[in-house]
Amino acid sequence: MKVARFHAPGDIRVEDAPEPVAGPGELKIRVRNCSTCGTDAKIFKFGHHHIRPPRVMGHEIAGEVVDTGERVQVIAAIPCGVCEECSRGRFTVCPNQESMGYHYDGGFAEYMIVPAKVLAVNGVNPIPSGVGFAEASVAEPLACVLNGQSLVAVGAGDDVVIMGAGPIGCLHVRLARARGAARVFLVDVNAERLAMAAELVSPDAVIDSDPVEQVLKLTGGRGADVVITAAASGAAQEQAVRMAARQGRISFFGGLPKDDPIIRLDSNLVHYRELTIVGANGSSPAHNAEALRLIADGLVPVADLITHRLPLSQVLDGIDLVSRGAAIKVTIEP
Numbered sequence: 001m002k003v004a005r006f007h008a009p010g011d012i013r014v015e016d017a018p019e020p021v022a023g024p025g026e027l028k029i030r031v032r033n034c035s036t037c038g039t040d041a042k043i044f045k046f047g048h049h050h051i052r053p054p055r056v057m058g059h060e061i062a063g064e065v066v067d068t069g070e071r072v073q074v075i076a077a078i079p080c081g082v083c084e085e086c087s088r089g090r091f092t093v094c095p096n097q098e099s100m101g102y103h104y105d106g107g108f109a110e111y112m113i114v115p116a117k118v119l120a121v122n123g124v125n126p127i128p129s130g131v132g133f134a135e136a137s138v139a140e141p142l143a144c145v146l147n148g149q150s151l152v153a154v155g156a157g158d159d160v161v162i163m164g165a166g167p168i169g170c171l172h173v174r175l176a177r178a179r180g181a182a183r184v185f186l187v188d189v190n191a192e193r194l195a196m197a198a199e200l201v202s203p204d205a206v207i208d209s210d211p212v213e214q215v216l217k218l219t220g221g222r223g224a225d226v227v228i229t230a231a232a233s234g235a236a237q238e239q240a241v242r243m244a245a246r247q248g249r250i251s252f253f254g255g256l257p258k259d260d261p262i263i264r265l266d267s268n269l270v271h272y273r274e275l276t277i278v279g280a281n282g283s284s285p286a287h288n289a290e291a292l293r294l295i296a297d298g299l300v301p302v303a304d305l306i307t308h309r310l311p312l313s314q315v316l317d318g319i320d321l322v323s324r325g326a327a328i329k330v331t332i333e334p
């Protein structure tokens with residue numbers, strides 16, 4: 001079968017590999033769609049400390065169980081299920097977390113093995129009827145978005161700012177609407193990408209420069225109830241704090257480059273305005289199941305966000321599209 005394997009930074013190869021065999025307690029999947037995201041582009045450029053090459057990449061996975069033909073979606077982040085955090089239900093911050101496509105071969109392959117650890121935490125979800133494989137593969141990033149918005153409690157009446165108009169930003173706009181946000185503003189420094197995203201998700205306003213001033217203007221000087229940074233940008237995080245309303249909630253959804261994670265924060269803004277700043281780290285198995293339901297119920301449509309469908313042989317083109325910000329969602333069909 002064909003797989004796309006990471007060998008070293010800048011070196012991903014589409015190559016032949018023997019079809020994998022499921023061991024006891026494992027599941028063999030015929031992968032139908034595995035979507036790409038910014039993380040794949042980052043891995044391609046820099047590698048990742050959890051990836052020991054060669055490794056089949058791909059973590060946004062949907063396919064068929066070979067034995068039964070059941071259509072399933074597979075989680076990416078695998079909590080251990082037994083540590084102190086997991087036993088308290090805090091699966092997203094499990095210190096023993098492993099990931100598909102990092103610790104285990106992922107979905108950029110015709111066939112894939114679901115490890116027993118994934119099955120042990122209910123990490124294989126049946127795809128509801130009416131939801132295609134490509135849409136189901138987007139349940140994983142949507143699950144992460146769901147985790148982020150639950151932590152900052154996006155809800156009815158909120159003015160929400162999303163910083164970053166990539167696929168994650170688009171999912172944030174859609175989910176904020178589904179959760180009853182009053183207005184959603186979308187920010188990106190890349191005016192072209194912002195226009196492409198706005199065309200799809202119709203935010204109440206788009207902002208491509210001076211975001212703090214613009215958000216204050218749009219909110220009559222009050223600021224936004226919720227600000228979510230969906231960009232690997234320290235500047236965006238600093239702006240997010242300055243554009244938040246009193247008692248505003250800020251999600252540092254996107255992480256920063258690990259060699260440059262320090263920002264300047266006016267602590268008095270947090271103090272006097274009673275701001276809440278929250279992180280977000282991936283998603284739990286339950287978030288994945290809920291994301292599939294949101295897609296199936298039409299509350300968060302994702303089909304139109306999939307702008308490119310490519311065969312496995314073109315996975316490098318897909319990653320290139322993602323890193324140039326020239327696509328919303330690119331899905332690979334092995």
Ligand SMILES: [Zn+2]
Nearest residue numbers: 037039060141
């Ligand atoms: Zn991803």
Ligand SMILES: [Zn+2]
Nearest residue numbers: 080083086094
């Ligand atoms: Zn754990």
